[in-house]
Amino acid sequence: MSSPQIPDLATRIRSIESLRQTRREIAEFNQELAEIEAQLDRELYAQKLARIGKSTPTK
Numbered sequence: 001m002s003s004p005q006i007p008d009l010a011t012r013i014r015s016i017e018s019l020r021q022t023r024r025e026i027a028e029f030n031q032e033l034a035e036i037e038a039q040l041d042r043e044l045y046a047q048k049l050a051r052i053g054k055s056t057p058t059k
Helices: 009-055
Strands: none
Touching: none
């Protein structure tokens, strides 16, 4: 059974840069997801207000 080999410096540098790029992409995706969630929350809140407004008796 052979022991694992440490990759050479160039391979490590490429791997680290790839991981950093993936981390940036995930952070961007999470930001976009948070913005979508906030928009949905605003829309749901507006819908609830509209329903409440329609259900209250007018004087």
